[in-house]
Amino acid sequence: MDQALANVRVLDISSSAGGAWCTRLLADLGADVILLEPPGGHPLRSEAPFDLDGRSLVAEYFLANKRAARFDFEADDCAGRLAALAKPVDVVVTSLRPSEAGRLGLSYAAFGNASLVVAHITPYGISGKRADTPGNELTVAALSGWAALNGQASSSPLRPTGHQVAFCAGTVAAGCVIAALVDRDREGGAGQEVDISELDVMVSAGSPGILRGQYTGHSTPRRESADVTAGPVPVADGYFALTISRAHFWRDAMTVLGLHDLAEDPRWETSWYRQSHKDEYSGRVGEAMLGWKKADLFEELAARRVVAGPVLTMEELRSNSHLAERHFWTEADGQDFPGAPFRMSATPWRLRSRAPEPPTTEVEAK
Amino acid sequence: MSSPLSGMRGIVLTQAWAGAYCTELLGFMGADIIQVEVRKRPDSWRGAYDAPLPEKLRGGDSVRNAWNCNYLYNSVNLNKRCVTLDLQTAEGAAIFRQMLPLADFVVENFSPRVLNNLGFAYEEMDRIRPGIILCSLSAYGHTGPWANVPGIGGTIEPTSGLSALLGYPGGHPMNSGLMYPDAVAGLNAFTAVLAAVRHRNRTGKGQYIDLSMQEANLVFAGEAALEFIRTGRQRERMGNRHPAFAPHGIFPCRGHDRWIAIACQSETEWQQLLHAFGGPISLRGELFASNSQRKANEDELESALAAITCERDRDELAEQLTGAGVIAARVFDALEIAEDQGLRERGVIGKVQHPEAGEWLQALVPWRFSRSEKPLVRAAPRLGEHSAEVFAELLGMDPGEYARLAEAGISGEGPPD
Structure with a gap:
């Protein structure tokens, strides 16, 4: 090849x-x-x-x-x-x-x-x-x-x-x-x-942020706080991002977290409603997440095809079975x-050598 | 004059950000990009059919449909044509099959199962169109135990190692304000497709590209990965600081949310900074006499600098510092970027006239070639805008046949009847 x-x-x-x-x-x-x-x-x-x-x-x-x-x-x-x-x-x-x-x-x-x-x-x-x-x-x-x-x-x-x-x-x-x-x-x-x-x-x-700023008349401000709607929040053994978009993500995630009233109330299925009333649930969701280890929560949610992600350290990524099976390293x-950013079937990415030693001799054109 | 991909065609099934951004860039290279969407579930970045129009667009003469005016979709789909085609119907799939021989590459970012379920796995595409390039972008790649785990930028950031690195010193891990991993995936896919095009042009052979967003982003955290491999250390969150140099930070200026970035990467640059500030006593002490002392006393250094910058006008200070050779810059927000004269001169920001949404300043082509032609920028397509045109051009389809497909919901415009 x-x-x-x-x-x-x-x-x-x-x-x-x-x-x-x-x-x-x-x-x-x-x-x-x-x-x-x-x-x-x-x-x-x-x-x-x-x-x-x-x-x-x-x-x-x-x-x-x-x-x-x-x-x-x-x-x-x-x-x-x-x-x-x-x-x-x-x-x-x-x-x-x-x-x-x-x-x-x-x-x-x-x-x-x-x-x-x-x-x-x-x-x-x-x-x-x-x-x-x-x-x-x-x-x-x-x-x-x-x-x-x-x-x-x-x-x-x-x-x-x-x-x-x-x-x-x-x-x-x-x-x-x-x-x-x-x-x-x-x-x-x-x-x-x-x-x-x-x-x-x-x-x-x-580019999306530049057009969004003009549409809304103001630039998107930095986030006020680290709550469940804005990126990773604490769980029992680290941090975890629960990025809810579709209605079923919400229902399934709340069910997994044991927050059945939130799961069953149809008002929360709409993303704009959730965003504008986040103070009413983000504390409870955050508290429920604290009872979970990140790998367990990820597995439960992945089985329900809910988009979610644990914050992984380099040690965890080095021993990650998915990356190992894909021979990433x-x-x-x-x-x-670290391996390839993408896999090309006919013309593969290949790392042949580590960084060269600092050169000691001057190069000249032949 | 031509562009590097003039005469090439991509028939693409990309959506949201990562895939759409990749194919927008390939369009900027001169390829004819035909975006295939489906009426019953258009690109999620068009928004829902019943979403309200953005306030600024309401009452505009040309504005008709919110799904043609979404800032998300319209920001990453320039220079494309859009056809609608329901690949889940036998007739829609048959038409796609007829289009494939006219494609040089296909890019898609469905979940891994989808393309196979539609009957268009790479092997099948290569049979229909020998030499085709198929690039798949997915959360975790098309093989391995997580292949079917769903993911988006906001969850790939944590699972790729990037979130653990982003944050203030001593603070918690963070995600970026935008879904940055999508941009990373799109840029890598763009380069991968170009490499495959070169191989194909020279050998006639196509190939399959499997891009895992997790892996592409982990590669961009690769120096921290290598640090763990070689030393066993997890890199700490550093905020705006640099591992070696100080100062290296973002400091407040006079007014609300006005900031300036300042960095000194050498002793000369530190002296230039001192000189520009008029040699204030607060920065002259033994505490900051060398880079290693500044690094060791970085909290104090940053406080002393902030005490100076917070009294100053951001724009004047930036001008003064850059004029003195200091590495410094204003912290721009989105509106300032759109209005910046330097970016307009470079051509990376410019006006785009959209037939419904009107005229807006958008991010355009992020490179300049000295000889190759610069493409004319075209607004993002409306849903199904080019269906009749493309089917006629590629397949010789007559208007009556197109009307029948639209009637049946296989093609057409807007929400299904």
């Missing part, structure tokens, strides 16, 4: 998590990715947290499946040396803001390779008024509206966890690189530039890793 990006060669000169996730996904789909690291190493290598051997876990995850070579971006003729290295490759991935690229003399034309696909992954894109403004996960979460929605009303807006912006933007960028390769096959081998703004991607990923170079 072949992989979708077999024979695709990628030169990764990016230094951000978004760029790194794009090339990780391209590598997982079969591309040969060569990562150029500055003499100080890729910035993710110094990002906490670290494993017991002192390796950055962020680097271990984002840089896996690639080969690495050292490249001094600050030495003379950076653009010329990169153009020579990029001659035999199909794709270059960068995370430079326009002013940084300009300082190094880098441009699409400077590569001198009309079949090249160059993907730019930057916080705000390579055009527009923010193109040269520095940004990161936090500022993209702030400007895209994600922070304003996350968290509680009584506290500050909250950014998404970890590197969600990088994952989303990197995934879109990988899709766009593949699209550009599809296009190149059709268009007589002509490459092009792809401009991915992490902010644009997160705005797109939050994978292995490379004797190390366990």
